[in-house]
Amino acid sequence: MNDEYYMREALLEAEKAFQIDEVPIGAVMVRNGEIIARGYNKRNTMKNPLCHAEIEIINKSSEIVGDWRLEDCTLYVTVEPCPMCAGAIVQARIPRVVFGTRNKKAGCAGSVLDVLNEPMLNHQVDVTEGVLLEECSSIMSTFFREFRKRMKEKKEKKEDEKCGCV
Numbered sequence: 001m002n003d004e005y006y007m008r009e010a011l012l013e014a015e016k017a018f019q020i021d022e023v024p025i026g027a028v029m030v031r032n033g034e035i036i037a038r039g040y041n042k043r044n045t046m047k048n049p050l051c052h053a054e055i056e057i058i059n060k061s062s063e064i065v066g067d068w069r070l071e072d073c074t075l076y077v078t079v080e081p082c083p084m085c086a087g088a089i090v091q092a093r094i095p096r097v098v099f100g101t102r103n104k105k106a107g108c109a110g111s112v113l114d115v116l117n118e119p120m121l122n123h124q125v126d127v128t129e130g131v132l133l134e135e136c137s138s139i140m141s142t143f144f145r146e147f148r149k150r151m152k153e154k155k156e157k158k159e160d161e162k163c164g165c166v
Protein backbone atom coordinates (compact mmCIF):
# COMPACT_ATOMS: atom_id res chain seq x y z
CA MET A 1 0.00 0.00 0.00
CA ASN A 2 1.33 3.43 -0.88
CA ASP A 3 0.44 7.02 -0.02
CA GLU A 4 -2.00 7.27 -2.91
CA TYR A 5 -3.95 4.28 -1.65
CA TYR A 6 -4.45 5.81 1.80
CA MET A 7 -5.16 9.26 0.39
CA ARG A 8 -7.89 7.75 -1.72
CA GLU A 9 -9.44 6.44 1.50
CA ALA A 10 -9.19 9.93 3.02
CA LEU A 11 -10.92 11.28 -0.10
CA LEU A 12 -13.80 8.87 0.45
CA GLU A 13 -14.19 10.46 3.89
CA ALA A 14 -14.10 13.94 2.34
CA GLU A 15 -16.88 12.81 0.01
CA LYS A 16 -19.02 11.94 3.06
CA ALA A 17 -18.56 15.49 4.35
CA PHE A 18 -19.51 16.88 0.93
CA GLN A 19 -22.74 14.84 0.99
CA ILE A 20 -23.87 16.55 4.20
CA ASP A 21 -22.82 20.07 3.13
CA GLU A 22 -19.70 20.18 5.25
CA VAL A 23 -16.41 21.55 3.91
CA PRO A 24 -15.10 18.33 2.29
CA ILE A 25 -12.02 17.38 4.28
CA GLY A 26 -11.35 13.74 5.14
CA ALA A 27 -8.62 11.91 7.01
CA VAL A 28 -7.43 8.42 7.92
CA MET A 29 -4.87 7.22 10.45
CA VAL A 30 -2.57 4.39 9.42
CA ARG A 31 -0.63 2.17 11.80
CA ASN A 32 1.51 -0.73 10.63
CA GLY A 33 -0.11 -0.50 7.21
CA GLU A 34 -3.61 -0.71 8.63
CA ILE A 35 -6.24 2.05 8.74
CA ILE A 36 -7.18 2.35 12.41
CA ALA A 37 -9.37 5.45 12.23
CA ARG A 38 -11.38 7.40 9.67
CA GLY A 39 -13.01 10.77 9.95
CA TYR A 40 -14.30 13.84 8.21
CA ASN A 41 -15.14 17.42 8.99
CA LYS A 42 -18.38 17.70 11.01
CA ARG A 43 -18.15 21.28 12.22
CA ASN A 44 -21.68 22.31 11.19
CA THR A 45 -23.31 19.01 12.02
CA MET A 46 -21.89 18.99 15.53
CA LYS A 47 -22.08 22.79 15.87
CA ASN A 48 -18.57 22.58 17.23
CA PRO A 49 -15.48 24.35 15.87
CA LEU A 50 -13.24 21.52 17.11
CA CYS A 51 -14.84 18.83 14.95
CA HIS A 52 -12.21 18.71 12.23
CA ALA A 53 -11.34 15.40 10.52
CA GLU A 54 -7.86 15.24 12.07
CA ILE A 55 -9.11 15.81 15.63
CA GLU A 56 -11.68 13.06 15.16
CA ILE A 57 -9.12 10.50 14.05
CA ILE A 58 -6.58 11.54 16.71
CA ASN A 59 -9.28 10.97 19.34
CA LYS A 60 -10.24 7.59 17.91
CA SER A 61 -6.61 6.52 17.43
CA SER A 62 -5.60 7.39 21.00
CA GLU A 63 -8.45 5.23 22.22
CA ILE A 64 -7.39 2.34 20.00
CA VAL A 65 -3.66 2.64 20.70
CA GLY A 66 -4.33 3.24 24.39
CA ASP A 67 -1.86 6.10 24.59
CA TRP A 68 -1.79 9.83 23.92
CA ARG A 69 1.38 9.26 21.92
CA LEU A 70 0.71 8.11 18.38
CA GLU A 71 4.33 7.47 17.62
CA ASP A 72 3.91 4.74 15.02
CA CYS A 73 1.09 6.36 13.10
CA THR A 74 0.85 8.24 9.81
CA LEU A 75 -1.96 10.75 9.37
CA TYR A 76 -3.42 11.21 5.90
CA VAL A 77 -5.60 14.26 5.30
CA THR A 78 -6.92 15.73 2.07
CA VAL A 79 -6.14 19.36 3.04
CA GLU A 80 -3.17 20.93 4.84
CA PRO A 81 -3.91 21.00 8.59
CA CYS A 82 -5.13 24.21 10.30
CA PRO A 83 -3.42 25.67 13.41
CA MET A 84 -5.56 23.61 15.79
CA CYS A 85 -4.99 20.31 14.00
CA ALA A 86 -1.29 20.97 13.42
CA GLY A 87 -1.02 21.65 17.16
CA ALA A 88 -2.83 18.41 17.96
CA ILE A 89 -0.53 16.49 15.59
CA VAL A 90 2.51 17.86 17.44
CA GLN A 91 0.88 17.05 20.80
CA ALA A 92 0.22 13.47 19.68
CA ARG A 93 3.85 13.16 18.49
CA ILE A 94 2.67 11.85 15.13
CA PRO A 95 5.87 11.27 13.14
CA ARG A 96 4.46 11.60 9.63
CA VAL A 97 1.69 13.54 7.92
CA VAL A 98 0.64 13.24 4.30
CA PHE A 99 -1.73 15.84 2.84
CA GLY A 100 -3.24 16.50 -0.57
CA THR A 101 -3.75 20.17 -1.22
CA ARG A 102 -2.52 23.33 0.49
CA ASN A 103 -4.75 25.68 2.45
CA LYS A 104 -3.41 29.14 1.74
CA LYS A 105 -5.60 30.84 4.36
CA ALA A 106 -5.14 28.51 7.32
CA GLY A 107 -2.54 25.86 6.51
CA CYS A 108 0.05 25.24 9.21
CA ALA A 109 2.37 22.91 7.36
CA GLY A 110 4.09 25.78 5.60
CA SER A 111 1.37 27.93 4.00
CA VAL A 112 0.65 30.39 6.81
CA LEU A 113 2.84 28.96 9.55
CA ASP A 114 4.93 25.82 9.73
CA VAL A 115 3.79 24.37 13.04
CA LEU A 116 4.66 20.85 11.88
CA ASN A 117 8.29 21.84 11.40
CA GLU A 118 8.98 24.53 13.94
CA PRO A 119 12.48 23.92 15.29
CA MET A 120 11.63 25.65 18.59
CA LEU A 121 8.87 23.14 19.34
CA ASN A 122 9.61 19.78 20.91
CA HIS A 123 8.41 17.69 17.96
CA GLN A 124 8.89 17.89 14.20
CA VAL A 125 6.86 16.05 11.62
CA ASP A 126 7.93 14.44 8.39
CA VAL A 127 5.52 15.97 5.85
CA THR A 128 4.64 14.78 2.36
CA GLU A 129 2.33 17.01 0.34
CA GLY A 130 0.63 16.91 -3.04
CA VAL A 131 -0.58 13.31 -2.94
CA LEU A 132 -3.69 13.15 -5.18
CA LEU A 133 -3.45 16.93 -5.33
CA GLU A 134 -5.93 17.28 -8.21
CA GLU A 135 -8.67 15.27 -6.54
CA CYS A 136 -8.19 16.82 -3.11
CA SER A 137 -8.23 20.32 -4.52
CA SER A 138 -11.12 19.86 -6.96
CA ILE A 139 -13.53 18.48 -4.35
CA MET A 140 -12.87 21.68 -2.35
CA SER A 141 -13.34 24.05 -5.28
CA THR A 142 -16.52 22.25 -6.39
CA PHE A 143 -17.87 22.54 -2.86
CA PHE A 144 -17.17 26.26 -2.57
CA ARG A 145 -18.46 26.98 -6.06
CA GLU A 146 -21.77 25.30 -5.20
CA PHE A 147 -21.81 26.97 -1.79
CA ARG A 148 -21.38 30.44 -3.31
CA LYS A 149 -24.06 29.70 -5.89
CA ARG A 150 -26.50 28.66 -3.18
CA MET A 151 -25.69 31.75 -1.12
CA LYS A 152 -26.24 33.98 -4.15
CA GLU A 153 -29.59 32.33 -4.91
CA LYS A 154 -30.63 32.72 -1.29
CA LYS A 155 -29.70 36.38 -1.33
CA GLU A 156 -31.54 36.99 -4.60
CA LYS A 157 -34.61 35.23 -3.25
CA LYS A 158 -34.53 37.42 -0.15
CA GLU A 159 -34.24 40.56 -2.27
CA ASP A 160 -37.12 39.40 -4.48
CA GLU A 161 -39.25 38.84 -1.41
CA LYS A 162 -38.30 42.26 -0.06
CA CYS A 163 -39.42 44.06 -3.20
CA GLY A 164 -42.60 42.01 -3.34
CA CYS A 165 -42.10 40.56 -6.79
CA VAL A 166 -42.74 36.97 -5.60
Ligand SMILES: [Zn+2]
Binding pocket: 052, 053, 054, 081, 082, 083, 084, 085, 086
Ligand atom coordinates in the same frame (compact mmCIF):
# COMPACT_ATOMS: atom_id res chain seq x y z
ZN1 LIG B 1 -8.15 21.57 11.53
